[in-house]
Amino acid sequence: MNDNAYINALEMSARLTERPIRKAIKSLELRKDAQILDVPCGIGNHMLWMLEAYPDVSITGVDIAQTHIEYAKSNLGKAGKTDSYRCLTGDINRLEFPDNTFDLVWCCDGLYPGPKEEGYLAEEPYEILKNMFRITKTGGTVALLLLSSQKLLPGYPFIETALNAADSAILPFTPAADPELHFMCAPAWMRKTGFVNIEARTFTADFQGPLTEQNKTDLSSIINMFWTPRVEAQVSRETWENFKRITDPASSRCILDNQDYTGMITYTMYSGVVEH
Ligand SMILES: C[S@@+](CC[C@H](N)C(=O)[O-])C[C@H]1O[C@@H](n2cnc3c(N)ncnc32)[C@H](O)[C@@H]1O
Structure with missing residues (x-):
C-alpha cells in the first residue's frame, strides 16, 4: 500500500472505530x-x-512512518493542540525512553504477531511488552487494543462463516502457529511479562441503516480489507460470487443499501498494571 492509500485507510478506520475507541479511552x-x-x-x-x-x-506519539508522523502533527495542529503532545519517528522494537516514564502506554492495532517481512511489527510480543513494562511507572497501565471480531453480512451467516474460516481471513495467525501467539492470548503475554490486574474489555462499533454514503463507502472498504482475493482462492466459487453480489455497491442486491442493515466490529482492550 502506498503512503496515501495507507493514510486514507487509517482515516477510514478512524471513522468506523471512533466510538469504541473513545469509550475505551x-x-x-x-x-x-x-x-x-x-x-x-x-x-x-x-x-x-x-x-x-x-x-x-x-x-x-511514536510511529515508524515519517509520513504518518507528519500527518499526525498537522491533524493535531488543526485541532489547536500544540503544547501537550509530541510526535516522533521511531520503531516500537526500540523504544528508548527512560525507565518509569509513562502512566499509560497505548498500543492499538499494532501487536498482532506476524512476519516482519509482511509488515507486522514483531514475530512475538514479549520483547516489546518487556520494554513497555520497563518504561511504564509503577501503578501505570499498558493497554493493547486489537480488532477482535466483525459481523457485517446480516442475513448471510453461512457466507460470512465460510469467509472467516479461510486461513487468509485469519492472517497473520496461521494453522501451524503457536496458539499462544494468537492475539486473544494477550492476557498470557501480559502475565508472563509480570503485569498484574490484567483485564480484557470489548468495545463495539454498531452500524445501522439507513447508512450514509460515507458509511457505505467505509464499510465497503473494510469488507474488502477483511475478505481479500486471497480468501477467494479458499472458498467455493458460489460463496465468493454471492459475497460479491451482496457487498458490491453497484449491485442491486447490495446489503449496505438495506434500510434495516446492521453490522458491528469489536475492539478488545487487554490492559495490565505495572509493579516494578
Ligand atoms: C494499523 S496502523 C495503527 C495506527 C494507530 N494505532 C491506529 O489504530 O490508528 C499500524 C501503524 O504501525 C506503524 N508501524 C509499522 N511498523 C512499525 C514499527 N516497527 N514501529 C512503529 N510503528 C510501526 C505503521 O506505520 C502504522 O502507522
Missing part, C-alpha cells in the same frame, strides 16, 4: 496530568481523542 479513567505514550500512533487520531477526553495530559 474513557474507561481508563486517567489521572489529570498523566504522561501517555501512543505507539504506533499512526496519523494521531487516538492522541487527539485522548486530549479531548483528558485536556491536561501529555502525549508522545
